[in-house]
Amino acid sequence: MRLHVDRRHERLLELVRERGTARVADLARELGVSPVTLRRDVEMLAAQGRLQRLHGSVVWPDDSAVREQGRTAAAPGAGTVVGMVVPTTEYYYAEVVRGARDAVEACGARLVVALSRYLPGEDAAQVERLLGAGADGLLLTPSWDRGEPAAGEGRWITELPVPTVLVERSAPHGHPVAALDRVRSDHAHGAAAAVRHLAALGHRAVALAAQESPTSGRLRLGYEAAVTALGLTPAPRLVHDPAATEAERFEWTFAYLRGAVEEHGVSAAILHSDADAIVLVPRLRACGVRVPDDLAVITYDDEIADLADLPLTAVAPAKRTVGRRAAELLLSRLADSAGPGQHLDILPELRVRASCGASGGSSVTPGARSPSA
Template structure:
């Protein structure tokens, strides 16, 4: 009976190599070949396979645990190397952001790069935790992120991102000018112009008493508020003929009470149109009006912002549509351009216009008479 050990399969050898690295931090080809009972050529092939998967860093004569300085990326399924490994962190994987991710993936593929996606929440601490995980992995060349930008928490995240050694592109976010940060780049929808488009659309339909309904915590709300104010001022509307209302979360138990108060205010003040952010809020508002016998658009016209599900309203709701997939593509293209050209390239900050999609909720056979 032979005392010789049976030969190890490739997967077993590579698991042993990783085990040795976790224990000692580094290994040599010669020592591994002796302990595994294989040739040094076989060990080098195993190390290469592990490095191609981004699990180890190859060094002369052996390997180490993945080094933060190792910016190489794994091989693709066709055996080719990607140019860059791009980390992406977004605050939602279920609303608004999936189309942005789709556009980002398409741009990464076109640039022969990998996109590593992490979903966070709107909690700044969670956003920073997810971004840190990618940075600390040492495996990404740059970041595309949609972090909090408002208040003290937002300022802290943005200042931290500004100081990272790898380039960062904000997506659907921008830095408040008061922070005067110079390195961060961004690609965002021009939400302010979207609100101006909404104001002009309703004005041209004959509405002169128009309300604005926004959630308090949305990162988009402040941009819409500024654009709305500009639009009304440019149209010469009396500020007393409009009002702003704070919407509660659409899943809140007090949602119906909140909507009832909004509609009561419209009826009492003769308001004939509302600009609402976002789609779910607009659809709930529409349902509430129908239940009360208020006709859409004859008694109250509605324009929504986001155009995720607005077309599913009854009647379908007019909406401003941010070019989400295009925003994702541009963000990745901006990052790849930075990685290709280096720090000498001027900082790029891009705004893209949303599109007004007119549907039945704001169209009337006979427009209201100007007040």
């Protein structure tokens, strides 16, 4: 039987006073409420000075020994549960999740993963489920179409009752979500590194053919900045119809690349993603556009680029590092040792293979000088 809120608060205070410290998940179970409800009770009582709230635990106030015990109980380790919401565990996010798992399990905690599948409203639903299951903190990759929230979108994340770190997502300055911790790949820097490499090989007209995704906006920013900084010739922009089918999108991209070479003097291109490049490069070669002779190609993601018939030079985001660093940041928050909020950008790596016309088999960090042809 559920207790009335006032009676529940009284019973909560009794339990914490008797024990000195207790985990939120255990108290919620004993009182017959969800961890989310219990956390709200704790926040109210803590604001009144009747309890001390620590991440994942509640401590009876005004007892230094008990407070120290509470900190020990709240520190990441056995019993700590980290919830992680990602759109999918296929391709890109598989490595991100592995990196997070490495960090979480290294300190004896547990990672629980939920999938949104890019479905409307599913981010919040999965977060609620994880909190109900006792998650002490969250790693969250919202299903934002452009990798950033639209106006008014995502504000609910700032109201979550547990520490939350955004993974591979960010928010514009001034948006409430922008104050949250985040760890992401610096896709703009990765695209710029690809442009710099192609310019070092002598290419003066470089195109970008990127499918619309949460990554594409940052790719275009880096591409345009590098083209301007290096004084290259801007290529016509590829525009996709959001309502187009997959087959139509491939046809437009193919026609765009062929026209860029034959009509606009483009001699190099950055393609997103690997899967697109593996389809498009053979079609280009079949119609007489030689890769890399007529069109040097660098792809983005490096999931399967090295498995293509013509191994593809690729920019490889450090996905596993992103997941690991995000989990480490969250764990430090749970231990109350992270300090000020943090925005971490992890630089991708350029992996040189045959498709760009340079010597393959080497890796180039984005800030390093690209090898010459």
